[in-house]
Amino acid sequence: MKVDLFDFDLPPERIALRPASPRDAARLLVLDGATTRDRHVRDLADTLRPGDLLVFNDTRVIPAQLDGRRGEAKVGATLHLREGPRRWRAFVRNGRRLRDGDTIDFGQDVAAVASERGEDGSWALTFTGHERVELLLERAGRMPLPPYIAARRAADARDLADYQTIFASEPGAVAAPTAALHFTPELMAALSGAGIEHETLTLHVGAGTFLPVKAEDTDAHRMHAEWGRLDIATAERLNAVRAAGGRVIAVGTTSLRLIESATGEDGVVRPWEGNTAIFITPGYRFRGIDGLLTNFHLPRSTLFMLVSALMGLDRMQAAYAHAVENGYRFYSYGDASLLLPETA
Template sequence: MRLSEFDFDLPEDRIAVRPARPRSSARMLVARGDRIDDAVVRDLPDWLAPGDLLVLNDTKVIPARLSGQRTRHGAEGETTARIEATLLEPRADGTWSALLKPLKKVRDGEVVVFSDQLSAVVEGRSDGTAHLRFNLAGDDFDAALAQAGAMPLPPYIAAKRPADAQDHEDYQTIWAARSGAVAAPTASLHFDPFLMERLAARGIEIAYVTLHVGAGTFLPVKVDDVSEHKMHAEWGEVSQGAADAMMATRARGNRVIPVGTTALRLIETAATGRGEIAAWSGDTDIFITPGFDFRMADALVTNFHLPKSTLMMLVSAFLGADRIRRVYDHAIANDYRFFSYGDASLLIPE
């Protein structure tokens, strides 16, 4: 497969820079086989059957973007440099892997001060990232990061406007519980209390899993031969309770429907056979492209993805390349909003 097979032209004004308000008022394209319907997210329960199970990712986005200053004392006096940091993931030794700009302005052993409360020592680097050891840990670190950090908006939004206080709410799901993501599971951003109440009244069941979405989700595919692309690993967990809920759903003849590609990638990683899944935790770098054998996901709620992205490959695998092309043509022709803060789709294969 060639990268060009997953390309399409998207008008610049279709990239959403703010979400719909209220959240569940966003539009929702419903694709069932060859049929396409235009709907609204708040009506999602009407497209589901009582007893269907939605699988939700309960990861919590950390305000991972930091702006700080490095100070250096030398023969010529004191010099300072502005340092921008994006936290990527915690490491086993207690440091954080982070992108620093400009990395060459910082030496190992130097301190970068981000606020009166928060600072970090650079303790090495690898593969273009720095290893930061912060002066705080646990709840104290979380509190200081919440004060000093900004939400790590995707590049296609950050290029249009800086993150602000509203993004702390907008770029977080209403059920976010387990800190560790540097990107939101964006299909879940459409869910609000009103929609959750409608789902419960319809008899739709809920199971929570965790996949800490990493910055690798934004990395472009740089190889023309798709099979040569290397996915960035992300940590995830499917609890015994969530696995049992999915197995019970399948046993009674209902559907397992992940909300978002993160939840789908996780449950397909944990699947042990067709319609079978077990508790699982660890790092996953699953790469889903056309020809993939889906074993757990019966339908998918997801946003509209970037051209030539791994997520475009995933939805092409899920619905079929020809069908997904028609879906995206319809979305563009009918003014759907794209990407993280954009509209939703419900994809139901034949």
Template sequence: MKLSDFDFDLPESLIALRPAKPRPSSRLLLAQEGALSDHHFYDLPNFLRAGDRLVLNDTKVIPARLTGKRRRVSDQGETFAAVEVTLLSLDGQGDWLALAKPGRRVRVGEEIVFSPDLSAKVLDKSADGIRLRFSQSGADFDAQLAALGAMPLPPYIAAKRAADAQDVADYQTVFAENAGAVAAPTASLHFDQSVLDALAATGVQFSKVTLHVGAGTFLPVKTDDVSDHKMHAEWGRVDAQAADEIAATKAAGGRVIPVGTTALRLIETAARATGRIAPWVGETDIFIKPGFDFAVTDGLITNFHLPKSTLMMLVSALMGTDTIKSIYAHAINEKYRFFSYGDSSLLLPRRR
């Protein structure tokens, strides 16, 4: 497979810079049994049935973008220089991998000062970024981050406008619980409590899993042969309750429909060993592309993705490459809004 197989032309005017308000007023493209139809997200309960299970990613986005000053001590005294830091992932020792801008000037051993109450020491530096040890941890660090940080908007939004107070609410799902993501599971942004209640009244059930979405989700594929691409790793967990619930739905003949590619990647990771869902925790770098054998997933709620991205490869694996091309052609023709703050789709492949 070539990277060009997953390319398409998208008018810039269709890239959403703000979400629909209220959330469920976003549009919903339904694809099932080879047919396409246009709706709104609040119509979702009409297309699901009792016994279906939605798998929700309950990760919570942290305000991961910080502005500080590099503090360097020399024989000539202290010097300071502005630097922007975007947190990427937390390791087992409590240190953070981060990107710095400008990164080439950052040196191992120097301190970055963000406020009188928060600073970080640069432990090491690599092609992946810099590793930081902050002066605060736990709840104290969370409080400082909430006060000082900004939401890490996707590059295609950040290039157009700065994050603001509105994004603090807009770029967070209504069921976010476990802090650690630096990008939102954006398919979930369309839900509000009224839609969740309507689905529950229909007999749809819910399971929660956690995948902390990393900034690597926005990294472009640079290899012409997609098989040579290496996915970024992200930390996730499927607990015993969620695994049992999903297994019970499968056994009863219900449909398991992850909300977003993050939830899909996680449950398929948890089923890789045996072909059946099981409790799982760790880092996943699963790469789902055409030819993938889905063990758990029966459908997908997802936004419209970037050309030549691994997410385009994932939806192509689920629906078929030609079918996805027709879905995206329809979405562009009907002026659906694309990417993180854009509209939604419900993808229901033919039963395998």
């Protein structure tokens, strides 16, 4: 499909620079089949059905942005995929100044050797020394705010809490699974009281999620891989919920992509561990989920393509026009949508 089919007009003032407070006060656009309703995230317990299951991503954002020098040249790195105990694939600002074997000094006694520049311009960075890389990043790294926020303000102490979900327990993401940022302990208690339970899986979100689609046709776009794990107990729970007539609703596109990666053509979810580069566009047949709760996405992005695959391109274009007209806030710190296709 032509990528420009997924374009739409978005006024810059619709981009949220801070999350709603409290988190579950964010607005919620509910698309339930052919109906459209304006609600709030805190209304979810009254919006979903008893027996439904929400699936959250428990990844934790790490301080994955680093500023350093290679000689006199300034170099910035954003880690996006771990390739070994001390080795990460990274997008490097000013990376054309690098050569294989160059050492980048990130300060605070943190350094890495660059090698193997990829076709996408990324580099492999192997951290020197013997300290755990997690400790090095805590010392020298910064929280990796999305570029559309970072371009308008610097990260600060509030982001250390704002950019983590209440489920964050498995370090490794360089971007938050932002749909889950809306959830609070109070909301989770209300959902449980209404007979709506939850499970977690892990998918370490990479910086590739923010890369623009440069191809003119979706067939020419190459997705970046992200590592995930869905264990046997979670797979069995998801299968049991659907067998009993409940709906599996992914919270965030990362949860959805991992569930779909782990689900066979027979609709059975199986344990999964490894990299996934699944790219979902209109025409895809969803196998493992019945709905999606997600934020509002960039024009021409792979994520807007995904929601268009779930609900239909015309439906999503109309929904996003409604959201813009009615003052919904977009992107990572913005409002949410609950997408329930006709077949769910």
